[in-house]
Amino acid sequence: xxxxxxxxxxxxxxxxxxxxxxxxxxxxxxxxxxxxxxxxxxxxxxxxxxxxxxxxxxxxxxxxxxxxxxxxxxxxxxxxxxxxxxxxxxxxxxxxxxxxxxxxxxxxxxxxxxxxxxxxxxxxxxxxxxxxxxxxxxxxxxxxxxxxxxxxxxxxxxxxxxxxxxxxxxxxxxxxxxxxxxxxxxxxxxxxxxxxxxxxxxxxxxxxxxxxxxxxxxxxxxxxxxxxxxxxxxxxxxxxxxxxxxxxxxxxxxxxxxxxxxxxxxxxxxxxxxxxxxxxxxxxxxxxxxxxxxxxxxxxxxxxxxxxxxxxxxxxxxxxxxxx
Amino acid sequence: xxxxxxxxxxxxxxxxxxxxxxxxxxxxxxxxxxxxxxxxxxxxxxxxxxxxxxxxxxxxxxxxxxxxxxxxxxxxxxxxxxxxxxxxxxxxxxxxxxxxxxxxxxxxxxxxxxxxxxxxxxxxxxxxxxxxxxxxxxxxxxxxxxxxxxxxxxxxxxxxxxxxxxxxxxxxxxxxxxxxxxxxxxxxxxxxxxxxxxxxxxxxxxxxxxxxxxxxxxxxxxxxxxxxxxxxxxxxxxxxxxxxxxxxxxxxxxxxxxxxxxxxxxxxxxxxxxxxxxxxxxxxxxxxxxxxxxxxxxxxxxxxxxxxxxxxxxxxxxxxxxxxxxxxxxxxxxxxxxxxxxxxxxxxxxxxxxxxxxxxxxxxxxxxxxxxxxxxxxxxxxxxxxxxxxxxxxxxx
Numbered sequence: 220x221x222x223x224x225x226x227x228x229x230x231x232x233x234x235x236x237x238x239x240x241x242x243x244x245x246x247x248x249x250x251x252x253x254x255x256x257x258x259x260x261x262x263x264x265x266x267x268x269x270x271x272x273x274x275x276x277x278x279x280x281x282x283x284x285x286x287x288x289x290x291x292x293x294x295x296x297x298x299x300x301x302x303x304x305x306x307x308x309x310x311x312x313x314x315x316x317x318x319x320x321x322x323x324x325x326x327x328x329x330x331x332x333x334x335x336x337x338x339x340x341x342x343x344x345x346x347x348x349x350x351x352x353x354x355x356x357x358x359x360x361x362x363x364x365x366x367x368x369x370x371x372x373x374x375x376x377x378x379x380x381x382x383x384x385x386x387x388x389x390x391x392x393x394x395x396x397x398x399x400x401x402x403x404x405x406x407x408x409x410x411x412x413x414x415x416x417x418x419x420x421x422x423x424x425x426x427x428x429x430x431x432x433x434x435x436x437x438x439x440x441x442x443x444x445x446x447x448x449x450x451x452x453x454x455x456x457x458x459x460x461x462x463x464x465x466x467x468x469x470x471x472x473x474x475x476x477x478x479x480x481x482x483x484x485x486x487x488x489x490x491x492x493x494x495x496x497x498x499x500x501x502x503x504x505x506x507x508x509x510x511x512x513x514x515x516x517x518x519x520x521x522x523x524x525x526x527x528x529x530x531x532x533x534x535x536x537x538x539x540x541x542x543x
Numbered sequence: 544x545x546x547x548x549x550x551x552x553x554x555x556x557x558x559x560x561x562x563x564x565x566x567x568x569x570x571x572x573x574x575x576x577x578x579x580x581x582x583x584x585x586x587x588x589x590x591x592x593x594x595x596x597x598x599x600x601x602x603x604x605x606x607x608x609x610x611x612x613x614x615x616x617x618x619x620x621x622x623x624x625x626x627x628x629x630x631x632x633x634x635x636x637x638x639x640x641x642x643x644x645x646x647x648x649x650x651x652x653x654x655x656x657x658x659x660x661x662x663x664x665x666x667x668x669x670x671x672x673x674x675x676x677x678x679x680x681x682x683x684x685x686x687x688x689x690x691x692x693x694x695x696x697x698x699x700x701x702x703x704x705x706x707x708x709x710x711x712x713x714x715x716x717x718x719x720x721x722x723x724x725x726x727x728x729x730x731x732x733x734x735x736x737x738x739x740x741x742x743x744x745x746x747x748x749x750x751x752x753x754x755x756x757x758x759x760x761x762x763x764x765x766x767x768x769x770x771x772x773x774x775x776x777x778x779x780x781x782x783x784x785x786x787x788x789x790x791x792x793x794x795x796x797x798x799x800x801x802x803x804x805x806x807x808x809x810x811x812x813x814x815x816x817x818x819x820x821x822x823x824x825x826x827x828x829x830x831x832x833x834x835x836x837x838x839x840x841x842x843x844x845x846x847x848x849x850x851x852x853x854x855x856x857x858x859x860x861x862x863x864x865x866x867x868x869x870x871x872x873x874x875x876x877x878x879x880x881x882x883x884x885x886x887x888x889x890x891x892x893x894x895x896x897x898x899x900x901x902x903x904x905x906x907x908x909x910x911x912x913x914x915x916x917x918x919x920x921x922x923x924x925x926x927x928x929x930x931x932x933x934x935x936x937x938x939x940x
Contacts, residue, residue, distance in 0.1 A: 244720075244723070270723045271723070275750065276746075276749055276750055276753055278746045278749065278750070280712065280742055280743055280746050281712050281743075281746035281747065281749065281750045283712075284709065284711070284712025284713050284715070284716065284743055284746065284747065284750075285712050285713070285715050285716030285719060285750055286716060287712070287713045287716060288653070288712065288713035288714055288715060288716025288717035288718070288719070288720065288730070289716040289717065289719065289720040290716075291651075291701060291713065291716075291717055292651070292716070292717040292720040292721060292728075293720070294720045294723070296716075308742070311706055311709060311742075311743075312709060312712070312743075315704055315706045315709060316704060316706075316709050316713070319704070320702060321909045321910070321911070321912070322687050322909045322910050323684065323687055323688045323692065323694070323702050323703075323704065324683075324684060324694035324696070324701075324702040324909075325682070325683045325684040325685040325687060325694070325909060326685075326908065326909040327683060327694050327695075327696040327702070328694060328696060328701060328702055329912065360910050361910055361911065363911075384911075384912035385911045385912055413915075459915075460915045460916065461916075463916065
């Protein structure tokens with residue numbers, strides 16, 4: 220089985236889906252000849268031509284707006300937003316149009332598409348190349364939100380997302396774009412949306428993470444194990460739809476939960492997870508649910524290590540939760 | 544002492560001392576983009592590239608009368624509290640029907656929110672449109688949207704949203720997709736002159752120009768965006784001239800002249816279909832009433848501004864032409880008006896026969912292709928709440 224990084228897995232998924240379905244088109248800034256600033260679309264224009272791998276003018280609302288028209292007409296667009304930080308000019312198109320099109324037309328129309336975008340910090344990018352805006356989109360009914368942490372899931376989830384009848388925001392963890400490597404099967408396979416993965420079983424505390432933060436959480440639970448704390452780690456993979464059953468089953472087993480995300484804490488997705496857990500696991504909880512997150516500031520440049528919920532901060536929370 | 548700029552010198556020389564260029568003459572743009580007009584004062588018609596057959600003119604005349612009567616009737620219905628909201632197109636009928644009728648049946652229409660007539664022209668049954676206004680069980684939108692936000696897929700008439708100009712890049716995307724697939728499809732989109740201030744207008748025109756998308760971009764320049772007049776919206780003397788910046792064709796037409804609007808839209812469609820790219824078609828018309836039933840224009844618009852436009856009424860101008868050509872007489876005009884009135888009455892009765900509300904589960908339908916877990920759970924939660932206390936379904940407990 221070949222070894223790939225996340226970029227290669229994304230590229231492979233796009234290539235396979237474009238071969239399978241002639242209605243799949245890729246559009247965005249620099250995605251054509253150049254193959255994208257992170258090279259996720261490298262080589263696609265050579266294989267599929269400039270009509271299906273399209274360099275657009277530099278305007279995100281135009282990228283998503285035209286993708287809406289394409290989707291309505293029956294294409295399956297996969298627009299790329301170069302950095303998640305630049306998605307906000309397209310916010311109106313995504314929230315007012317993409318998310319609502321099926322609902323507002325009573326199901327006459329729909330605009331399925333996959334909006335791919337690299338997100339997250341730890342790359343010395345300052346606040347316009349580091350943010351994690353997933354909560355804005357999970358909050359909007361009509362959208363699905365997916366965040367892979369590794370190459371296998373990236374490929375399988377992206378293929379699922381492209382075949383899904385609903386619009387999907389596909390957040391790619393750019394900090395581990397090349398660092399996360401793993402075996403990826405050749406050919407097409409799917410990882411279903413809405414299924415979390417238990418990447419480590421444990422008995423004392425449940426850790427919920429996704430995307431690049433799964434790697435920090437994984438390091439933290441290993442260090443915790445060495446310190447005698449037995450953690451169960453879930454990679455949520457899909458935030459909308461969410462695998463509530465897997466989360467509830469785990470917390471009902473462990474009685475404790477630590478939620479990790481790099482977006483700011485207030486109204487971050489951790490707040491929703493925390494509410495869901497107390498609704499479903501209230502009588503089993505042994506300690507308050509802890510959130511290890513980015514802080515309520517714009518994403519900083521110099522102090523980004525301090526800002527990000529790295530393994531030591533997660534480990535500290537694990538110790539506190541278990542000692543409560 | 545602080546040095547004071549010599550304004551006289553500055554004016555003469557410009558701030559950097561260079562000789563100033565001649566100031567732009569605003570009327571230059573009006574000369575460069577003359578208003579295309581076919582119907583003359585006396586009811587005669589000038590030449591058009593592709594004349595409309597008489598039967599088609601009469602069909603469109605009937606639709607214009609229907610649109611006018613419908614608007615008048617629905618405002619009354621809103622005042623009676625029978626529908627929640629209405630937004631009409633009184634005075635703009637020639638713009639709406641002239642453009643929509645100039646397209647081929649296979650073409651797609653991306654409406655703004657003042658072109659309900661185009662939905663009817665595309666076959667949306669009148670009772671269905673009225674059921675949508677009522678938001679009842681007969682509404683194809685399942686009561687999900689406020690009135691006047693209809694979609695009609697069988698007629699390739701897409702869904703209306705209230706945000707401004709969002710439909711412009713969407714129309715460009717559909718047109719572009721058609722070109723990729725090799726389909727002879729031209730997308731038509733509508734927006735008001737107020738929308739020309741919005742991001743998506745500029746983005747849409749830019750994408751359209753770059754990709755040479757087969758799209759007809761119709762600006763209903765009716766002079767007013769709620770209370771803000773054209774001159775507070777843009778410093779451009781015309782809307783059509785904005786096409787220049789995007790490298791596309793721009794044209795201005797008398798929006799109250801059905802024959803001119805149809806002619807210009809036919810030519811724009813032909814250019815798009817021939818691969819010559821998009822056209823920004825400015826239809827110069829006037830919003831005779833308020834923006835919607837939610838505002839009273841007397842609060843912000845002097846009546847004397849409206850008066851001259853009453854003499855340019857698009858329906859009366861077309862009638863004068865039809866009378867002159869013997870295609871219509873006073874008797875047939877009155878008969879048609881009665882027929883249309885009866886048609887609206889029958890359609891309203893049919894629409895009001897549906898249950899006042901769509902079934903409860905429709906609240907959660909079509910958020911996604913299939914409801915997710917939370918929609919299913921929340922439906923049960925709502926059912927339980929209703930069973931416990933029926934006041935849950937009322938506006939006031």
